[in-house]
Amino acid sequence: MRFLHTADWHIGHRLRGFDLTDEQQNAFDQIEQIAIEKKVDGIIIAGDLYDRSLPAEDSVAMLNQMIEKLNLDDHFPIYAISGNHDSATRLSTGTKWFKNTQFYLHTKLTQAFQPVELPDTQIFLLPYFAPFDAQQYFGDDSLKTLDQAFIPVVAKMKTLFDPNKKHLLVAHFFAAGSTHTKSETQVHVGGLAAVPVSLLKDFDYVALGHLHGKDALHADNARYSGSPVKFSLSEANQQKGVFIVDTDDPLSFSFKPIKPLRDVQRLTETFANLTSKDFYKQLNLDNYYGITLKDTKPIVNVLARLRDIYPHVISLDRENGYDTTVDYKGESGKKIRQKDPMVLLADFYQQIAKEDLTDQQKQWAKAALKIANNGGQNS
Amino acid sequence: MRFLHTADWHIGHRLRGFDLTDEQQNAFDQIEQIAIEKKVDGIIIAGDLYDRSLPAEDSVAMLNQMIEKLNLDDHFPIYAISGNHDSATRLSTGTKWFKNTQFYLHTKLTQAFQPVELPDTQIFLLPYFAPFDAQQYFGDDSLKTLDQAFIPVVAKMKTLFDPNKKHLLVAHFFAAGSTHTKSETQVHVGGLAAVPVSLLKDFDYVALGHLHGKDALHADNARYSGSPVKFSLSEANQQKGVFIVDTDDPLSFSFKPIKPLRDVQRLTETFANLTSKDFYKQLNLDNYYGITLKDTKPIVNVLARLRDIYPHVISLDRENGYDTTVDYKGESGKKIRQKDPMVLLADFYQQIAKEDLTDQQKQWAKAALKIANNGGQNS
Numbered sequence: 034m035r036f037l038h039t040a041d042w043h044i045g046h047r048l049r050g051f052d053l054t055d056e057q058q059n060a061f062d063q064i065e066q067i068a069i070e071k072k073v074d075g076i077i078i079a080g081d082l083y084d085r086s087l088p089a090e091d092s093v094a095m096l097n098q099m100i101e102k103l104n105l106d107d108h109f110p111i112y113a114i115s116g117n118h119d120s121a122t123r124l125s126t127g128t129k130w131f132k133n134t135q136f137y138l139h140t141k142l143t144q145a146f147q148p149v150e151l152p153d154t155q156i157f158l159l160p161y162f163a164p165f166d167a168q169q170y171f172g173d174d175s176l177k178t179l180d181q182a183f184i185p186v187v188a189k190m191k192t193l194f195d196p197n198k199k200h201l202l203v204a205h206f207f208a209a210g211s212t213h214t215k216s217e218t219q220v221h222v223g224g225l226a227a228v229p230v231s232l233l234k235d236f237d238y239v240a241l242g243h244l245h246g247k248d249a250l251h252a253d254n255a256r257y258s259g260s261p262v263k264f265s266l267s268e269a270n271q272q273k274g275v276f277i278v279d280t281d282d283p284l285s286f287s288f289k290p291i292k293p294l295r296d297v298q299r300l301t302e303t304f305a306n307l308t309s310k311d312f313y314k315q316l317n318l319d320n321y322y323g324i325t326l327k328d329t330k331p332i333v334n335v336l337a338r339l340r341d342i343y344p345h346v347i348s349l350d351r352e353n354g355y356d357t358t359v360d361y362k363g364e365s366g367k368k369i370r371q372k373d374p375m376v377l378l379a380d381f382y383q384q385i386a387k388e389d390l391t392d393q394q395k396q397w398a399k400a401a402l403k404i405a406n407n408g409g410q411n412s
Numbered sequence: 413m414r415f416l417h418t419a420d421w422h423i424g425h426r427l428r429g430f431d432l433t434d435e436q437q438n439a440f441d442q443i444e445q446i447a448i449e450k451k452v453d454g455i456i457i458a459g460d461l462y463d464r465s466l467p468a469e470d471s472v473a474m475l476n477q478m479i480e481k482l483n484l485d486d487h488f489p490i491y492a493i494s495g496n497h498d499s500a501t502r503l504s505t506g507t508k509w510f511k512n513t514q515f516y517l518h519t520k521l522t523q524a525f526q527p528v529e530l531p532d533t534q535i536f537l538l539p540y541f542a543p544f545d546a547q548q549y550f551g552d553d554s555l556k557t558l559d560q561a562f563i564p565v566v567a568k569m570k571t572l573f574d575p576n577k578k579h580l581l582v583a584h585f586f587a588a589g590s591t592h593t594k595s596e597t598q599v600h601v602g603g604l605a606a607v608p609v610s611l612l613k614d615f616d617y618v619a620l621g622h623l624h625g626k627d628a629l630h631a632d633n634a635r636y637s638g639s640p641v642k643f644s645l646s647e648a649n650q651q652k653g654v655f656i657v658d659t660d661d662p663l664s665f666s667f668k669p670i671k672p673l674r675d676v677q678r679l680t681e682t683f684a685n686l687t688s689k690d691f692y693k694q695l696n697l698d699n700y701y702g703i704t705l706k707d708t709k710p711i712v713n714v715l716a717r718l719r720d721i722y723p724h725v726i727s728l729d730r731e732n733g734y735d736t737t738v739d740y741k742g743e744s745g746k747k748i749r750q751k752d753p754m755v756l757l758a759d760f761y762q763q764i765a766k767e768d769l770t771d772q773q774k775q776w777a778k779a780a781l782k783i784a785n786n787g788g789q790n791s
Binding site: 086094097120122126136 | 465466469472473476480484499501502504505506508509510512513515
């Protein structure tokens, strides 16, 4: 059988204030298209369907439409779990009815031990859970951390294994201990929430959600699909997509890319280059840009001027900070701080407004300075 | 066919800070029992399933369990609509799957024109809607008020009438114009949100939600079922329950009461009587009480002392206000205001604590008064 593995849709997520509805809908359309072209037998969604436990109404409407499209219109079985961003309780609404159309949505630890039985495959749907849930379920207070809690969880699943079938696990957690981890994306063991992937060696494939890059883990039998959309600047260099998992012997999986509607990219350049047409005419200006300026001098109205060219600037910083030794008309910064504030203000105004302060403006400024000084003197 | 008509469950509602979970679960259990005993063919829920558009997780879990019980365990068809307290979008999650088990939940105006077809009855499920929705649906900007909007809505429904069937309407709005309205519950026409019930005369029965008393409207063919639980002191005198509607010719309906777990009642009495065992031993002290004191003099710690006896006091007021002419040790109130604050404080402390201020306490009080006086003098 063939499955499409995706995760971390985070419907409702905003990128530095920018609405990602279009990007998410576009990525969804591509996922649907891949599923149709590859004639998959089901779609796995490994948690974090929503970005938050209390999604906005628009997000609810959007996810509902997506799921209805895949399951009711396209008739794809869906194998989904709740992630740490989802409210398991809210997401569980309707699940008992969803099974009728092979939409399996597990939100409780107990449901992890009710594998979906397919002709040649068992799918175990393990929702995100806290150690406390395992303590309660197993009646064992010693299960303080997630890696401890996973031991009886996996052991119990294995008692349910049908030896004549492949065994798929769908889960949402921070996996550690990949034997093939690339250095740049190495997942460090540590913290209470990390679970060694070696615990899961008896599954034929582990469809993971939680980390947003497909290269976060390179285990023989486990992958993060990654999110379908870049959700932060730190994901700028990630190739987004889904995995197609084929359970025919030997089990195999391959990555299918999703093309971003608007990409998220870093630009490290001087302000002069960034605002030069020769430079920016080669770029897709509709992308989301995290801009790092090579400049060290102050630049007036810098963000507004950049957004005139790049409307979706999502961050702005300096590669080398500000030049604090910069002279101000030949005087050192130390001396500047000793100057009369009125002189500094007049200079600043001239620089910005390209004209001198009027007499009226000087009066206002003097009055304001006086009030400020009095306020600072406690009398 | 026989239907149970209920509405306004308001799951998640709190009564002056008191959690009503137990009351709501108990009322639900009684509704389920009535449905089973009366062997109804379906359960009508006329809106306001939740108390708010963003229900708490506990409320979501509670309503989900109730609906699953009625529809999946007991196999009752459910005919439900969203009310003004519900988020139509949130409530709509899963509706396309619910139909498979005859759980019809309509949340959009368009769905009002898709009657549920039963052997001898058509059920029109009209969710709560705003005039704007009707403007959009009919492309008619002149539909400014709800009574205007109802005219084309009802006209369109009537084009769908099967003359061989009974016609039930389930709706959630403020109905006006009953011909048999009792004086004490008269519904005044007025406001943009009132709809004359005469508009609905062609329906055999109109199962309404919105008003919480079963006697809010006494039309020949329409009733508010009322809420299953008393949700405020203003509902103290209402008999809660459900209607059983029988569509056999001639259509008939009758009221079945729900017994409150903890009742909501008014008590108008003197403090002396309220705290006298002879008086309160005859009462169910677990009830929610709105207390109106006949006293006019100040009573120290009055709420705390009443709650020692009546743990669920939900309001406290005075029938005749306070006696403002009361003397204070023979002096008038005016003179009291001229007294030294330290003397007043010492008297007050003695009254409450039954002991004099210590020297240390007097010092603290003097220091505090001094600070308060300085603060009032702007220097």
